[in-house]
Amino acid sequence: MPAKYRLTYFNSRGRGEVIRLIFKVADEEFEDRRMTAEDWSSIKSETPFGQVPMLEVDGKVLAQSNTICRYLAREFGLAGKDVFEQARVDMFVDLVEDLLRPMVQILYEKDEIRKEEIKEKYAKETAPTILSQFEKHLAKNPSGFLVGDSLTWADLHFMNWLEKNWVGGKLPVETWNRFPKIKEHNKMVASLPRVKEWLETRPKTEL
Numbered sequence: 001m002p003a004k005y006r007l008t009y010f011n012s013r014g015r016g017e018v019i020r021l022i023f024k025v026a027d028e029e030f031e032d033r034r035m036t037a038e039d040w041s042s043i044k045s046e047t048p049f050g051q052v053p054m055l056e057v058d059g060k061v062l063a064q065s066n067t068i069c070r071y072l073a074r075e076f077g078l079a080g081k082d083v084f085e086q087a088r089v090d091m092f093v094d095l096v097e098d099l100l101r102p103m104v105q106i107l108y109e110k111d112e113i114r115k116e117e118i119k120e121k122y123a124k125e126t127a128p129t130i131l132s133q134f135e136k137h138l139a140k141n142p143s144g145f146l147v148g149d150s151l152t153w154a155d156l157h158f159m160n161w162l163e164k165n166w167v168g169g170k171l172p173v174e175t176w177n178r179f180p181k182i183k184e185h186n187k188m189v190a191s192l193p194r195v196k197e198w199l200e201t202r203p204k205t206e207l
């Protein structure tokens with residue numbers, strides 16, 4: 001019998017979206033349980049670490065978004081073809097995390113002037129420095145994927161970051177134009193039929 005999956009997260013993309021993308025790409029059924037802030041107060045104590053996303057697999061529970069992604073990617077053949085490829089997938093996932101971490105700092109900064117300063121540094125220095133590493137590696141792989149010759153969850157994680165930040169219009173177009181290989185990668189991943197369908201039909205949320 002196929003496993004029964006239930007993903008619990010808020011009604012937003014946030015840390016839940018790559019998990020949803022993995023399910024969609026693998027064409028696997030899952031319950032996409034989207035909580036309201038009121039639901040959260042009662043559900044919080046059921047989660048392993050008091051945080052979401054939480055994945056239940058036949059009633060067994062996992063927390064931590066990247067742990068969940070890695071587990072599902074291994075189950076569904078999106079984690080890399082051998083142990084070394086898997087390590088390279090993790091390497092690129094960690095590089096996406098380097099892009100994400102400063103954004104959390106921007107989100108929580110209370111001082112508006114300081115917020116603008118960090119935002120500008122992020123758009124002009126931090127993000128381009130990391131993106132130039134992605135560009136360099138993509139230029140070396142004729143498949144156009146980050147690792148090997150097929151899609152892995154590192155590609156989904158990176159595409160998801162780009163969707164939110166560039167395609168969503170938060171970073172300057174001039175910066176985007178400096179990275180043609182990243183542009184191609186984004187277009188290729190976002191046009192995969194199951195990814196495209198999800199991007200077009202998923203619930204529209206602000207975050």
Ligand SMILES: N[C@@H](CCC(=O)N[C@@H](CS)C(=O)NCC(=O)O)C(=O)O
Nearest residue numbers: 014015050051052053063064065066
């Ligand atoms: N490292 C964790 C971070 C999880 C996290 O920060 N979850 C937030 C939502 S994105 C949360 O549960 N916030 C509600 C709370 O902490 O009460 C992961 O990647 O899953």
